[in-house]
Amino acid sequence: AQKVTQAQTEISVVEKEDVTLDCVYETRDTTYYLFWYKQPPSGELVFLIRRNSFDEQNEISGRYSWNFQKSTSSFNFTITASQVVDSAVYFCALSEANPTDSWGKLQFGAGTQVVVTP
Amino acid sequence: NAGVTQTPKFQVLKTGQSMTLQCAQDMNHEYMSWYRQDPGMGLRLIHYSVGAGITDQGEVPNGYNVSRSTTEDFPLRLLSAAPSQTSVYFCASSPTGVRGDTQYFGPGTRLTVL
Numbered sequence: 001a002q003k004v005t006q007a008q009t010e011i012s013v014v015e016k017e018d019v020t021l022d023c024v025y026e027t028r029d030t031t032y033y034l035f036w037y038k039q040p041p042s043g044e045l046v047f048l049i050r051r052n053s054f055d056e057q058n059e060i061s062g063r064y065s066w067n068f069q070k071s072t073s074s075f076n077f078t079i080t081a082s083q084v085v086d087s088a089v090y091f092c093a094l095s096e097a098n099p100t101d102s103w104g105k106l107q108f109g110a111g112t113q114v115v116v117t118p
Numbered sequence: 119n120a121g122v123t124q125t126p127k128f129q130v131l132k133t134g135q136s137m138t139l140q141c142a143q144d145m146n147h148e149y150m151s152w153y154r155q156d157p158g159m160g161l162r163l164i165h166y167s168v169g170a171g172i173t174d175q176g177e178v179p180n181g182y183n184v185s186r187s188t189t190e191d192f193p194l195r196l197l198s199a200a201p202s203q204t205s206v207y208f209c210a211s212s213p214t215g216v217r218g219d220t221q222y223f224g225p226g227t228r229l230t231v232l
Contacts, residue, residue, distance in 0.1 A: 004160075009158075031217070032217075033217065033218040035220070037223075043206070043225065043226050043228075044223065044224075044225045044226065045161075045208060045210075045223035045226075047220055047221075047222060047223075050218070050220050052218060091160060091161070093160075093161075095217050095218055095219075096217065097217060103149070103166065103168055103174075103215050103216065103217065104149065104212060104215050104216055104217045104218060104219045104221065105151075105163050105166065105176065106153075106161070106163070106221060108153075108160030108161040108162075109160050110158050110159060110160045111160055
């Protein structure tokens, strides 16, 4: 079963528009971690943020902000005033407890392609 | 620091050929892992290692072998390549590998099996 769902396959916006990427996760654990990674057209994976399940404070980093809501099992990501350089695939990932070990295996969503046009 | 490096960047194989994808990190990380990325499926874990001499299987291990003789290196071997192994392969590392540790990824290897 898919543990991390990114329902939006592709989002297209015009520069300076805001864009919100949805991430819904599924876990039975009380302690887990959520991540966002960016994959620009060059192909590498760039770490953006990590959030643990006990910290529901929203976070803002420049034009990026994250909204973590345990009640809805969501960890959404907003890019404010988008720029062409934001064009990339964005992945949400979950790291949860394993019954047999505590190693940090990441479970990724399918990714959301963001296309920002000038 | 170079971080996580992978070679080659691109590779084309014929069905049945074998090859090794190289991965190295210079951050003294204990945990290393291999993922494959396929369209519409995100990244899936192939194998991982929590230290030199210790490896284990991930979600999609069939057709791949790994070993970890040093902290720095974690090669991925394809024993007999199949078209289903056409994918982009990413190596990642993290300091300890415990749940919640941030994993840092290499630039990827794009593999095509004909």
